[in-house]
Amino acid sequence: MALLGRTSFEVHVYKDGGWAINQVMPTEDAARLKATQLLSLKKTRGVRIIKETSFSSSNTRESEIFCQMKEVEKDEDFSITPVKEAPLCDELSDYYQTAARNTMARVFAKYLEKHEITPLELLHNHKNLKRALNLDTMVPSAVDKISSLHARMTGEDARKRKDHIFDAVDRIAARARKVDAVPLPELKNNTLDNFLKQIDAKYQDEEERQYMAMVAFVRTTISWSGWINKMHELLPMADSQQDERAVSMIDELLADIFVGRTIIKDVIGVSKHLGDALMRMLDLLEGKCVPTKFAATELVDLLNPLFVNDFLPKSRAVLVERLGRDLAGVVRLTNSDNKSDDTIFFDKILKRIITDHGVVGGSAVAVGLTERWGRLKNIGGALGRKKSMEGVRDKLISGTQKFVYLLDMYDPESSDDFRSAVEGQIQELAAQLDSINMIAPNARTEKSRLQEAAAIQRLVLNSRLLSDTKDPIVSKFDEIVSEYIISEGVIERLDDKRLPFRDRATRLVTFCSSGVLTVGRATTIARESIVSYLRRKDFITEFTSDIPDAADKEQAIKEFYRLLAKTGFNVN
Structure with missing residues (x-):
């Protein structure tokens, strides 16, 4: 109760469904300061200020001069989603990178999907970030889980890691709060290219420039309600901007959106089953997706050319990672009552994903295929993983595909058990391929057989295999090709004495440049034959002996030297 003839200011807090006095302040300024302090506390749900003026013991006037309720979704389930791995973020800038944001998108999936905002919009906008941090348990639970993951990865004390992440x-949060009121260029009625030029003129430091550009960008994107609407705004820009940074910013935000659990279905439309959805995701990445019922047709038409022209590498990486996770997941590939139909559909997916040129999506998808095969055959554990790799490997039609698959399974940073299992599979496969015909059983010509052997050796040479595994396989393939060249008289057949000298020399050089030779002895054998030609004193005379015109002779020599240079010979 205020004193007679005096005015007081009661600061109330909202608690247990009603208002309760927290403190009585003598001035309005003091009351408002107290209200601000209370609102900064996580547990505060609302604050109001009641101005009370007492004219007599029976004559008191009350009026509410301030009231603010915090946006708290206490009845919503914003529990975190568990993840199996998370990138280590040692520097503050690491938390803004794609890998960290993708983890945030999965961990905070329920919250982000409810509000249809992205990690980028969370990190670069004070209001969004403050609202998330005001939830009592969401962020602390995430920090606890991620710090435990990191501790297992590095051996660091989990408590120290937790303190590091909380810091x-x-x-x-402090950074977002500091720039919240800073005037920045607006994207409305502006191009992203020009928008970035305005940011460049305002900030000199590159890291600060990138951060402030994203802050300004997000101020516009948060006004685009819903992920689909954001994509409708972003995608037309992606094809029209000249500044690579502009396209990269669009790709960053799209990558965040694509982590959403249902967004791909909202974009490409309804699929018959998981297997069909995976095939249609592959179609999208290859720029040939056909929208189905309930698809966002306009978005599909915009995404197809952007993906096929590789304008959205980060978005592609997110979808590829999703392919791997969905393949490894528990949801069946088909809806058929006959579970063998899942195996049939797996074969279709395998044929689509693994070619002689590589595994679409690389390691994540290769592992996903292996996990799926294990589920189809109901095998698990270390022995199950070995059998799963064998099962996938044996389904592939060429030696190149088998090595492509196993080498993408290999990761030198993986656990010792997993790495050893993959190395064992690679060594076992190499041991089985002890002749040219075994290496390339489906090749129809001698040239294609040799090309496949050389291609496999290059795959191994360029792989991440450790030297003690890599070197013996590289040497073995070179030995097989070398012995074949000698035993089959390949060089002698090319150097057919019945042919004109120029044809024989050209055939030998063309042979060397056609990708048929392994690195090592095989290349040396072929090159020595060519060098023996070049060292002949009368080489040019013999090479042009059947060409009457002097200008034509000169042109023939130039073309031959260009071929030599292409093959790797120093012709100077």
């Missing part, structure tokens, strides 16, 4: 959260 980063505080710094990210």
Whole structure:
């Protein structure tokens, strides 16, 4: 109760469904300061200020001069989604990178999907970030889980890691709060290219420039309600901007959106089953997706050329990672009552994903295929993984495909058990291929057989295999090709004495440049034959002996030297 003839200001807090006095302040300024302090506390749900003026013991006037309720979704389930791995973020800038944001998108999936905002919009906008941090348990639970993951990865004390992450959260929040009121260029009625030029003129430091550009960008994107609407706004820009940074910013935000669990279905439309959805995701990445019922047709038409022209590498990486996770997941590939239909559909997916040129999506998809085969055959554990790799490997039609698959399975940073299992599979496969015909059983010509052997050796040479595994396989393939060249008289047949000298020399050089030779002895054998030609004193005379015109002779020599240079010979 205020004193007679005096005005007081009661600061109330909202608690247990009603208002309760927290403190009585003598002035309005003091009351408002107290209200601000209370609102900064996580547990505060609302604050109001009641101005009370007492004219007599029976004559008191009350009026509400301030009231603010915090947006708290206490009845919503915003529990975190568990993840199996998370990138280590040592520097503050690491938390803004794609890998970290993708983890945030999965961990905070329920919250982000409810509000249809992205990690980029969370990190670069004070209001969005403050609302998320005001939830009592969401961020602390995530920090606890991620710090435990990191501790297992590195051996670091989990408590120290937790403190490190909480410190980063505080710094990210402080940074967003600091720039919240800073005037920045607007994207409305502007191009992203020009928008970035305005940012460049305002900030000199590159890291600060990138951050402030994203802050300004997000100020516009948060006004685009819903992920689909954001994509409708972003995609037309992606094909029209000249500044690579502009396209990269669009790709960053799209990559965040594509992590959403249902967004791909909202874009490409209804699929018959998981297997069909995976095939249609591959279609999208190859720029040939056909929208189905309930698809966002306009978005599909915009995404197809952007993916096929590789304008959206980060978005592609997100979808590829999703392919791997969905392949490894528990949801069946088909809806058929006959589970053998899943195996049939797996074969279709395998044929689509693994070719002589590589595994679409690389390691994540190769592992996903292996996990799926294990589920189809109901095998698990270390022995199950070995049998799963064998099962996938044996389904592939060429030696090149088998090595492509196993080499993409290999990761030198993986656990010792997993790495050893993959190395064992690679060594076992190499041991089985002890002749040219075994290496390339489906090749129809001698040239294609040799090309496949050389291609496999290059795959192994360029792989991440450790030297003690790599070197013996490389040497073995070179030995097989070398012995074949000698035993089959390949060089002698090319150097057919019945042919004109120029044809024989050209055939030998063309042979060397056609990708048929393994690195090592095989290349040396072929090159020595060519060098023996070049060292002949009368080489040019013999090479042009059947060409009457002097200008034609000169042109023939130039073309031959160009072929030599292409093959790797120093012709100077």
